[in-house]
Amino acid sequence: MFLSHHRIKDLYDVANHLRQDVIEMLVAAGSGHSAGPLGMAEVFAAMYFYVLNHRPKQPLWEQRDRLIVSNGHICPIQYAALARAGYFPMNELKTLRKLNTRLQGHPHRKSLPGIETTSGPLGSGLSQAIGMALAAELNGERHRVYVVMSDAEHQEGNLWEAAMFAGKNRLSNLTAIADRNNIQIDGYTEEVMPLEPLRDKYQAFGWNVIDVNGHDIEEFVAAVLEAKVVYEKPTVIIAHTIPGKGVSFMERDFRWHGVPPNKEQAKEALKQLRTLGGKIKHE
Amino acid sequence: MLNPDAQLNHKIFDKSSDEEALRDGYGKGLVEAGKEKNVVVLTGDLEESTRVNWFKKVYPERFIECGVAEQNMAAMAAGLGISGKIPFINSYATFSPGRNWEQIRTTIAYNDSNVKIAGHHAGISTGPDGATHQAIEDIAIMRAMPNMKVIVPCDAEEARKATVAMVSLWGPIYIRLAREKTPLITTKETPFVFGKSYLLWQSRGQRIDVAIIGAGPLLYNALLAARELGKQKINSVVVNLHTIKPVDGRAVVEWAKKAGAVVTVEEHNVLGGVGSAVAEVLSQKYPVPIEFVGIKDIFGQSGKLHELWKRYHLDTKDIVNAAKKAVKRK
Numbered sequence: 001m002f003l004s005h006h007r008i009k010d011l012y013d014v015a016n017h018l019r020q021d022v023i024e025m026l027v028a029a030g031s032g033h034s035a036g037p038l039g040m041a042e043v044f045a046a047m048y049f050y051v052l053n054h055r056p057k058q059p060l061w062e063q064r065d066r067l068i069v070s071n072g073h074i075c076p077i078q079y080a081a082l083a084r085a086g087y088f089p090m091n092e093l094k095t096l097r098k099l100n101t102r103l104q105g106h107p108h109r110k111s112l113p114g115i116e117t118t119s120g121p122l123g124s125g126l127s128q129a130i131g132m133a134l135a136a137e138l139n140g141e142r143h144r145v146y147v148v149m150s151d152a153e154h155q156e157g158n159l160w161e162a163a164m165f166a167g168k169n170r171l172s173n174l175t176a177i178a179d180r181n182n183i184q185i186d187g188y189t190e191e192v193m194p195l196e197p198l199r200d201k202y203q204a205f206g207w208n209v210i211d212v213n214g215h216d217i218e219e220f221v222a223a224v225l226e227a228k229v230v231y232e233k234p235t236v237i238i239a240h241t242i243p244g245k246g247v248s249f250m251e252r253d254f255r256w257h258g259v260p261p262n263k264e265q266a267k268e269a270l271k272q273l274r275t276l277g278g279k280i281k282h283e
Numbered sequence: 284m285l286n287p288d289a290q291l292n293h294k295i296f297d298k299s300s301d302e303e304a305l306r307d308g309y310g311k312g313l314v315e316a317g318k319e320k321n322v323v324v325l326t327g328d329l330e331e332s333t334r335v336n337w338f339k340k341v342y343p344e345r346f347i348e349c350g351v352a353e354q355n356m357a358a359m360a361a362g363l364g365i366s367g368k369i370p371f372i373n374s375y376a377t378f379s380p381g382r383n384w385e386q387i388r389t390t391i392a393y394n395d396s397n398v399k400i401a402g403h404h405a406g407i408s409t410g411p412d413g414a415t416h417q418a419i420e421d422i423a424i425m426r427a428m429p430n431m432k433v434i435v436p437c438d439a440e441e442a443r444k445a446t447v448a449m450v451s452l453w454g455p456i457y458i459r460l461a462r463e464k465t466p467l468i469t470t471k472e473t474p475f476v477f478g479k480s481y482l483l484w485q486s487r488g489q490r491i492d493v494a495i496i497g498a499g500p501l502l503y504n505a506l507l508a509a510r511e512l513g514k515q516k517i518n519s520v521v522v523n524l525h526t527i528k529p530v531d532g533r534a535v536v537e538w539a540k541k542a543g544a545v546v547t548v549e550e551h552n553v554l555g556g557v558g559s560a561v562a563e564v565l566s567q568k569y570p571v572p573i574e575f576v577g578i579k580d581i582f583g584q585s586g587k588l589h590e591l592w593k594r595y596h597l598d599t600k601d602i603v604n605a606a607k608k609a610v611k612r613k
Contacts, residue, residue, distance in 0.1 A: 109365070109394050117365060118394040124358040124386050131362020131370075134347065138323070138368070158386065161355035 002225065003050070003218060011217050014084065015045040016273055019246045021080035021093055023269045026260035029097040032105070035243035035256040036150065037077035039181045042215050043239055047146065048081040051224050056086035059113035065143050066116045066132050070125020071150035071179070072106035073258070079103050079112075087114035123156025125149060126176060130166050133174040144228070148177045152184035155193045160205070166234045167206025175227040176207075176236040179214065181243040183254035202236050214239030246273055285506075286482040290472035295506065302464040305500065306403055308439030309460050310334025312446025313371060317342045319450050321367060325360055327353045327374040332462075333403045335373050353379040357386040357398075364396030369450055375409075376402030376418030380425055380457065391455045392430040399449050400425075404462045406499065406550035407583035407591045414582040423555025425457040426528050432456045433528040434477070435498035435549075435557070438468045441525060444475040452477055461550075463588045465500035468523075480531040484509045486518035493606045494538035496522045497548030497576075498557050501597055505548045508602035515603075517610060527557055532564040539565050544609035545573045548602060553577035572612035574605035 003011075018041045026032045047067055048054075054064045069078050076096060083090045088102070095101035102112040106120030117128050129147035136143055153159060166174055178198070186192050195201075202209045208230045210223040220239060227235035243257070244250025247269040250261075261269055275281065285291045294300045314337050316322050325347045330336040339346040349356040353374050360370035372379060380387050380400055391398045402425075405418040425433050434449070434456060436442040442460060449456050468483065469475075484506055485491070493512070495505045502523055509519045522538055524531060539545055545565065547558035558575040565571060578595050592598050 117362065118389060121385055121389050124354065124390055127355045127358030127386070128362035128365075128390055130355075131359040131364070132366050133362075134359070135363050135366030135368050138345070139366075158354040158358065161350075161352035162359070165349065165352070165355055165359070 003221060007050070008217055011045045011049055012042070014049050015041040016246070016276070017084065018045060018077055018080045020270055020273050022076045023261060023266050023273070025076050025080065025093050025096045027263060027266035028094045029260060031097060032076060032260045033073045033258050034250055034260055035183060035253070036071065036074040036179065036181065038247060038250065039214070039241040039243045039245045040074055040077050040148070040179055041245065042217050043148070043177060043220060044077050044081040046217050046220050048085045050221060053143065056114070059087060063141065063143050066129070066145045068116050068119065068125050068129045068132070068145070068147040069107060070119055070147055071122060071153055072120030074150070075107045078107065082114040088112065122150070122153035123158035126159055126162040126166070129174060129176070130162055130171060133171045136173055145174050146177065147174070148179065151178055151180045151182065151195055151198070152189050152192070154178070154195050154198065163202065163205045163207065170232055171234045172231045174234045175224065176234065178236055178238050179241055180238050181241045183243045183257055185257050187254050198238060206233060208233040208235040209238065210235060211238045211240065214241035215245060248272060248277070284487060285484055289474070289481055289483060290470055291483065292467050292470055295466060295468060296510070301467045303439035303467055304464045305436060305439055305442040305461040306334045308436070308442035309401060309446050309458070310337045312443035313338045314341055315447050316450045317345070319369065322369045322371065322450060323347060323363055325349050325356050325370055325372045327351055327356050327379065329374055329403070333373040333401065353383040354386050357383040358390045360398045361390035361394055361396040364391070364398040365394065369397055369399065371399045371401055373401045373403060375416055376405040376421040376459065377416055380421055381418060384424055388428055392428045395430055395454065397453060398455050400455070400457045401460055402457060403460045405459045406461055407578065407595055408461055408463050408500065408550060408588045410463060410588055410591065411585050413585040417583040419552045419578050419583065420555070421459060422527055422549070422551050422557065423559070426555065426560065430455055431528065432526070433459070434526055435459045436525055437499055437502045437523055438465060440467055440469045440471065440473070441475060445525070448475060448477055459499065461500055466503045468503055468506070475525070478526045478529055478531060480522050480524045480526070480534045482520060483523050484519070484521035486513050486520070488518055490518050491520055491542040492518045492610050493544045493546060494520050494522060494542035495546045495548060495602065495606065496524050496535060496538065496561055498524045498527060499550050501548050501550050504592070504597065504599045505602055507599040508606065511599060511603050512606055517606060519606060524557060524561070527560050530560045530564060532568065535561055535564045536568045539569045539571045543571055543613050545571055546602060546605045546609050547573060547575050547577070549577045550597060551577055552580055554580055572609050574609040576602050576605050
């Protein structure tokens with residue numbers, strides 16, 4: 001056991017708070033994406049509060065691990081995690097998507113501390129992560145590079161160019177995390193443009209592949225640690241998640257990909273999150 | 284006469300004068316640039332024809348083969364640039380910045396990553412490969428991108444100097460190169476200052492009838508045209524506008540004021556290129572008649588360099604005619 005029960009409970013608690021932050025941010029913004037960010041709460045809690053070697057008060061510390069969010073549209077969950085980790089004040093979260101905010105609709109490196117690169121247009125985050133991993137290798141630095149990707153962005157050709165390069169060059173300081181939530185804007189991934197067998201595709205490109213339940217923090221962290229000791233290949237963790245996780249009326253519904261909740265829906269969503277889906281009485 | 288201050292190739296009008304391809308100058312410049320240990324060079328399966336194999340020979344550990352994958356090359360370079368490296372990415376201009384334009388826009392320009400983009404085989408002079416490989420839109424698409432700077436050298440020597448200069452110029456820069464051997468206009472002593480145009484030619488006498496402003500190897504044709512115009516008693520200047528962005532607006536206005544008429548010269552579509560950059564300045568600051576010598580919004584075809592220049596009206600006589608037309612419109 002690498003994580004104590006207390007620690008695991010704390011991380012789930014962080015994930016729950018991140019979800020609430022996301023709902024509050026989205027309702028204040030009046031636009032944005034709901035399903036993806038909610039589905040990745042455990043992954044972001046685990047990354048920013050356990051896995052990453054980072055210094056929130058020193059965001060450009062050279063030896064920090066890098067986390068790139070290729071599917072920039074899920075940035076509300078990253079912004080919430082960054083704020084809770086101490087990169088910037090929590091009260092700034094409500095400026096999401098508003099004029100002159102540092103919290104752009106899609107993340108911009110030059111605008112907010114903790115954002116490693118500008119992203120949003122799909123399929124190019126893995127390439128950028130590879131560039132950072134190569135730079136670390138050239139400099140003999142030991143930090144790791146992580147990149148979060150959506151599943152549907154695997155429909156982009158650029159991503160497979162990058163997968164081919166990382167496989168050829170055996171970039172073992174790189175760990176990719178694919179959010180396998182099965183939805184995209186126009187519907188279910190397997191109906192819009194099938195991705196399966198995703199595992200086999202990565203293996204064919206020379207990657208180490210680990211499938212995990214993306215809502216099981218222990219399982220996810222175990223996969224990240226495994227990736228650290230696989231020296232001959234890059235690793236992709238396929239995190240199977242439920243889009244909209246934690247809010248009953250959003251779960252598994254692709255229509256929640258790119259829309260925010262209205263005030264009523266946000267109220268209901270927050271109630272569900274604060275009572276852990278009705279398990280406890282008081283919010 | 285040739286501007287003595289520019290210390291140009293004095294044998295330029297001799298038949299025996301030397302020719303060299305821009306890509307060769309770039310290849311040499313890149314080896315010099317490699318003295319800076321953060322310079323890394325990437326190519327999309329074109330190490331020989333882009334001359335980056337010369338860098339690879341000296342600095343193999345800083346050479347990255349990307350395969351035929353220009354989108355990945357650009358975005359990887361963005362990651363390297365953010366991490367303190369100075370990446371130069373290399374492919375034909377039709378593919379980079381053609382195919383990977385969005386990666387360059389988002390991950391390099393908007394991201395403000397210190398990446399240098401070399402667009403090889405630009406212009407129709409690429410020749411026999413045909414229109415698929417002849418970039419005639421690259422200046423326009425790169426110029427329209429915030430944070431991006433654009434350099435169009437006129438010969439191999441200027442390409443070498445510009446390449447070396449790019450290392451110490453911070454930020455995303457596009458440099459436009461060409462495949463075929465073209466006349467050496469400049470020498471080692473010719474000054475290259477990023478963003479600052481300079482005079483190649485000025486007719487004898489005080490009066491200037493027309494200013495020929497251009498960039499790239501076609502400036503040689505512009506010089507031949509200036510000489511021919513002189514014989515016809517039309518006085519001209521020829522200005523090397525090697526930096527298209529940021530454009531040297533002060534100089535452009537100054538020459539427009541002195542001449543009262545302008546001809547722009549480029550091996551690029553007349554929509555959005557060098558001529559457009561000049562016209563944007565003059566229309567706001569000092570409107571004068573402008574004639575555009577360039578590709579008239581039409582795709583090229585297979586052929587030899589001189590055949591294509593003639594076919595697409597980029598020859599000396601086309602510049603002479605454009606100058607006369609501009610003077611007449613005053």
